[in-house]
Amino acid sequence: MRQKCRLNVQRLTLNVSFLLILSGLIIYTSPSRLFAAPPAQAPDVPPSVSDGRALWAENCQPCHGPAGQGDGPASANIPDPLPNMTDPENAWQYVPTENFDVIKNGRIEKLMPPWGNQLSDAQIWDLTAYIWSLSLKPEEIAAGETIFSQQCAACHGSSGAGDGPEASAPMVSFTDLAAMSQRSQAKLQANFQASEAHTSLNSLSDQELRQVLSYVRTFSFKLPQRNGVLKGQVINASTGQPLGNLEVTLRIIENNVEVERLTTQADSAGNYTFEKLPTDHSILYVVEGRYKDITYFSNQPGLFTPNSSETTLDLKVYETTPSAEAVSVSQFHYLMTFKPEAINVVQVFMLSNSGNKTYVGTEGRTMPFALPANAQNVTFEDDPTGQRFIKVDSGYTDTEPVTPGENTSSIVAVYNLPYKDTLTIAVPLPADVVSANVLMQAQGAKLSSEQLEFVETGEFQGTSFSIFSAADLKKDQPLTFQLTNLDKLTFPAETSAPGAVAPAGSVDQNLLRWIVIGLGAAVIVFVAVGYPYLRPQAAGQETTAEDADLRRQKLLLMLARLDEVFEAGELDRQVYHRARAKYKTELAQLMEG
Template sequence: MPAAGASAPGCSPGRWLGALTVLLWLGWPAVPVQAQDLVPGRSWAAAGETTFLQNCAPCHGPTGAGDGPVMVEQNLSAPGLSDPERIAQGSPADWFRTTRDGRIENLMPPWGNQLTDAQIGDVVAWIWQLSTSPDELNEGARLWATVATPLGDRDWQTLALTANHQAWAESVTASLGEQQHPVPTVGELRLIQRYLQSLTLTPDWTNPLRPGTGVLNGRIRQLSPGAATDPPTEVRMQAQVGETVLGTYTVPVAADDTFILEGVEPAPRILWTAQAEQANLDFASPPVRFDELGRTPELMLDLYLPSATHGNLEVESLQLVLALSGEQLLVGQTVLLVNTLPWVFTGESETPETLPVTARIPIDPAADEVTLADFGRTRFTAGDGFVLDSVPIYPVSGRHQAVLGYSLPWPLADQRWRQAWPYPVRHAILLIADVPGLEPEPAGFVQSGERELNGQGFTVWQAADLADGILDIEFSGPAAARTGAAGQQATATQVLPEPAYLMPRWLPAALALILLAGGGSLLLVGLRRERQGRDA
C-alpha cells in the first residue's frame, strides 16, 4: 500500500521520475477499480501482516511509521499509519476504500486489481492494530457496558467502522443526551469506538477463533494393504486464513475411524484441514470451508504406509539453484517425479495399481532450515540425509512436483556438494551463483550459458540421463575454503525455485524466482528482521 498522502518536497523532473518509478515498481493496474461503499468484513490482523509487509511496508515502513525504503530512496514522505490522532481522522471503511481504489493525487495506486477484498480487509485490521493496545480495548469494553443500554438498538458497531472519530463521538453524544445519560469524555468515546471496531478487526493478541455453532466431521481412510501398526488415535484440526494459521485443535479418533470438532466459528473465510501422523509421516486432508449456511463437507484424511521400494519412480526434471550468503550455502530445488509402472510395491508384497508410492528426496545430513513448499503446510518427515514427502505418487504415469529448500554451513566439508537420488534423473539444470575465486565443477554436466539477473551472475549447467541419480559438484579456488560472499543475509526459502506445476519447460520460472530472491524476497525478510529488532 504505497503512500496514501505522500508528499514530494519539490517538483523537479528527476523527483517526479522517481515517483513514477515507484508506481511502476508497485505495478499500477491498467483499469482502476470502481468505488463502492464497502465495510471490511471479519478480518484478521495476523493474516494482514504478511500482505502489509509485502505490499505496503516498502513505502509506509514495517511498523507503519512512514519510513519505507522506497520512499526514503526517492526522497518522498509517506504518512504514518501508527499515529492514533491521524488514524482517528478516518475510519476502517475509509482505509479500505483508499487501499482498494487508490488516491492518484497522493501517489497511492489502487490495489483492488492485485489484492482481494478479504486481503485488503486483513491489511486494514493490521493497520488498525498498529495504533491500539490490549489495555485500550479492555477499557473500551468496560466503558461500552456502561452505555450500551441507553444507546439502544442502533447498529453502533457498523457506525464505528464507517465513521471517523469526530462523527462517531457526535452521534453517541447526541443519542446519550436524548436519554439524559452522562456522556463519556472524548478519550473514553475513542476507546469505546476502538473496542467496537475490534469485534470485526481481530487483533493478533486475541484468540482469532471465536466459539460458534460450526461442526466439522471427518473420516480416516487407510488405503495401504494390511493394517497399520500405529494408526493415529488423534487428529489435529487446523484453521487458517490464506497462509496464516489461526489455531489448531486436537480431537480423538473413534473406533470407526471418524472424528468430530464442535462449537467452532463457521466463518466462510476460514479453511480447515485435518492432519495426522502415521509411520513417521505427516498427512493432511484437502481443505474445506463452511458455506454461508454454516455447512461444510466431510473431511477425508487418507493415510498410507511408506512403500518398501520406490517402484519405478523417475526424476523427469530437476532444477537446482545454489547461492552463497555469508557463511551459508543456500540450496533450492524443484523436482518433478513420475511413476511409470502399472503397479508398485507397498510393504513386502506386490499390490494393485491403485496404490501410490512415497517420494524419498535426498538432502545433506547437515541441512538446516529445511522447507518443503506446500502452501504453508508441513507435509514431510526429515531423516538423516533424506526427506519423505507424504504426498502419494500414483502409478501409470502419475506425477508429483516438490519444491525444497535448505541451507548448509560454508565452507563445505571436502569442498564438495553431493546428492544421491534413489531414482534415475532424466534431465537436470544447475544455476550456480558466480563468486570470485570459486570454481564449481559439476561431474557429468555441460556448461550451457551465463545469466546475469539483478546484478548477480549465474552459470547454467545441464545434464541428461543420470542413470545412477548422483549429482556431484566439487568447488575449488580460494573462495571454496573461506566464508561466502559478504553482504545482505538470505535464507534457504529465498532460493526456492518457482513451482512449474508439472510443465517440463520450467527454466524461465526458475530465473524469475532468482530475480525475486535478489529483490523482493530479500526486502521482505529485511523488513521483518528490522521490525522484530525494533519490537525487541
C-alpha cells in the first residue's frame, strides 16, 4: 500500500530582477547603507520562535524553502546556492547579531534583500530566533534540559540567571540578551571548555555538551511551549468497535513540512496519548496507523486552540473488500492547454467510496482505466516510485486502495495529444461519473459535444479558460468532444516557434490545482490553508454534540487562516469566497445547534 502524505508546496514565487531593483532603490534612498551597517542592538525581550515561524512563512519561505534548506521555488533563479539552515554544523557557528544584520540590511551581492524597511527590529529578532531553531530537534532540547537540571542548575540557577545556590560571584547570566545575542553556540562551547569551573563536567560527551548548550540558548530565545496533550482512539469504522494494540504515529506539521514524528502503541481499548507537544495553533497534527497492510490517516487535522493544552484526534481504520460496488468517480476534471502541434492534458479522476470497507481489488489491482488512444508522453502524478500504475493490455490499472469517504483517492494522468486542424477526443470512463468539468485554455479553439454544456469563461491565476460541465456520465459511454479551429490558435511569444512540443510533465500543476479548487473541491482549499495531509471525512460521519464546541473553535481558526492567506495574495478571490462560505455555513449550523 503506497498511500502517502501529500505535501502542499507553497505557491509563492519571487522575481530576482525585481529583488535587484528593489534592493537598488533601497540603497539609493538610504545612503548610509553604502557603508558598513552599525552593530545590531540586543533585543528588548527574548525573541519568539513561534512569532518568527509566521514571519518566515510569509517572507522567507519562497527563497529559503519551508524548512530552511534553501530549496524554495524562487531559489532556482538565484545564482549562488542558498545556505542550508537545518545543518547543525552551520547553525553552530551562527552569531545572532550577525544573522540579525543580514536580515535587516540584506546582502545585495547574494541577492538577499534588506527587510529593515518592512519588518520591525523585534520581528527581525523573532526571525533570528526561528532560524536558530531550524537545526534543532525537540529531543535534543529535552535531553539538554535534563543535563542542565542535573549538573548545571546548582550554579547557574534553574532560570539560567547565574543565581543558583552554589553560584560563585559573579556568574554568567544566560538571560543577558545583550551578551547572548553576541555569542554563537560555538563561542558558548569554547567558553565552557576554557572555564576551570567546568572541569568536573569533562565527562560530558560532545553530543551531551551540544545538547545542554542548545538548551542554554532557550534562556534568551523563547521556544514554543511543549505542554500539549493529544489523545485519541483507534476505531474500526467497519464494525464500529475500538481496535486495540495498534502502533500509532503522530506527524507534526509546520509551514506545510513535517518537522517531527512520534510513535506510540494504542492500548487494548484503542486509546493513545501523545504528550509534551507544542501548542502553537499554527502547528497541525496528523495521526497515522496501519491496519491489514493499509495506511490510514486521521480525517481532520489536529490543532490546539488558543489557551488550550489538550486536543483529541481519533483514527479510523476499515476492513477490506474486493468489491468495487461502492466506488465511483465523484469528480472528473480535464484540463487542456495548447502548444504548437500538441495539446497538454491533465486528466483527474477523484474516487469516492460510499461503503464502510476499503476497496482493495484483486491481486493488488484496484481501478482499471484507459486514456485516449492517441495519448503520448504519459506520466502520472503521485507516483514517485513509478510502481503505483501498471500498464496492461486495456490501458492501465491503479494499485491504490480506495478508503471510505468522498474524494479519498485520485488518479492524475498528464499527457500530450497531437493535433492538426481538428481533433476528436474520447476519454474512457473507469466508473460512473457524478460530475465532470472540461477546461480549455482560451487560445482560439472551439469545443463541441453532445455531453458537455458550456458554463462560463473563467480566470485562474491570470489565465483564461472556457469551462464545460456534465453530470451523471455512465461507465460504458466515453466522454467525447471535438475541437476545431486548431489551425487558428494563438500562442504566447515563448511558444510560437513551430514544432515546439512541451513534454507532458511541464504542465503547470499549480494552475490545475487552483482550477480544481475553483470548481468546488473545497477540501483542497483546506489543504491550501494549512493541512497538507488531509483525508476527507468518512461517509456518514457527523460532528457530535460533545465536540461541537471544539469544532467551532477550529472553524474560527480556519477562517482566520483563510483570511490571512487571501490578504497575502496567495489565494484566488473566487476560491477564497467559496471556501469561506463553506466554513461559515458549517459554523452557523453549529452555532444554531
